[in-house]
Amino acid sequence: MPTDAPNGRVDIATDAEAVAQRAASLIAEKVRGSSGPFVIALSGGSTPKRLYQILASDYADLPWDRMQLVFGDERFVPADDSSSNYRMVSEALLSKVDVPSANVHPMPTDGTPADAALRYQGILQRIHGSDTLQPGKPLFDIVLLGLGENGHTASLFPGTDVLNERKAWVGSCTPLDAPHDRLTLTYPAIQSSRLVMFLVAGAGKAEIVAKVRGGDAAQPSTQIRTDGELLWLLDKAAAGERDHAG
Numbered sequence: 001m002p003t004d005a006p007n008g009r010v011d012i013a014t015d016a017e018a019v020a021q022r023a024a025s026l027i028a029e030k031v032r033g034s035s036g037p038f039v040i041a042l043s044g045g046s047t048p049k050r051l052y053q054i055l056a057s058d059y060a061d062l063p064w065d066r067m068q069l070v071f072g073d074e075r076f077v078p079a080d081d082s083s084s085n086y087r088m089v090s091e092a093l094l095s096k097v098d099v100p101s102a103n104v105h106p107m108p109t110d111g112t113p114a115d116a117a118l119r120y121q122g123i124l125q126r127i128h129g130s131d132t133l134q135p136g137k138p139l140f141d142i143v144l145l146g147l148g149e150n151g152h153t154a155s156l157f158p159g160t161d162v163l164n165e166r167k168a169w170v171g172s173c174t175p176l177d178a179p180h181d182r183l184t185l186t187y188p189a190i191q192s193s194r195l196v197m198f199l200v201a202g203a204g205k206a207e208i209v210a211k212v213r214g215g216d217a218a219q220p221s222t223q224i225r226t227d228g229e230l231l232w233l234l235d236k237a238a239a240g241e242r243d244h245a246g
């Protein structure tokens, strides 16, 4: 049963599989209820990977030709690197559904991270048809986000300067405690959305989930805002409920 919390609605499912199933069903409902271009910012991570597999197997009939698939963050590695979020999404979803390649927008990982961030902002501005963010015209229909055990979301890592970015839509950072330089959507870009959906599963996330739900301002995930709806899809383990398996 969904509950309201200061920083969004919380929906607790039995396990990671149920979280991914709910996310897929919700995405399908939103896409089918829309008309015209539908822009989704994709996340990396293990729970989203299962979501992408479910979308590929059970929702192949969605109007993929209307969807614009962009990325919320990326590791600054070649597209075929095993750490690449694009590679993961490609294997789980893009290679399996009828989405035109022109509708898929990986983050560039050549040149310098700062230059690549600027180029990706240009790509988002072309999709948006404007270089301005306005509350009445969201950049994204859905932003998918994960939550790292250290509090990061997208690639907004604690202690990095990109957390202070209030203008640019895309930034870069070098995490203090995770591999690879990163590209990431910034807070203002994420805010320009109809729905932000966190997908978080596993007992390893319970401590950070409790901090974020408790409003700990030091956690980047606590600072996520949206002009639309904020939804946390958690499994029981991540929500700190005791009766979960394992």
Ligand SMILES: O=C1O[C@H](COP(=O)(O)O)[C@@H](O)[C@H](O)[C@H]1O
Pocket (backbone or CB within 6 Å): 043, 044, 045, 046, 047, 073, 074, 075, 085, 145, 146, 147, 148, 149, 152, 153, 154, 155
């Ligand atoms: O580094 C990253 O990690 C986060 C969280 O991933 P998870 O596997 O712990 O759920 C993810 O949201 C982000 O896209 C990814 O680049």
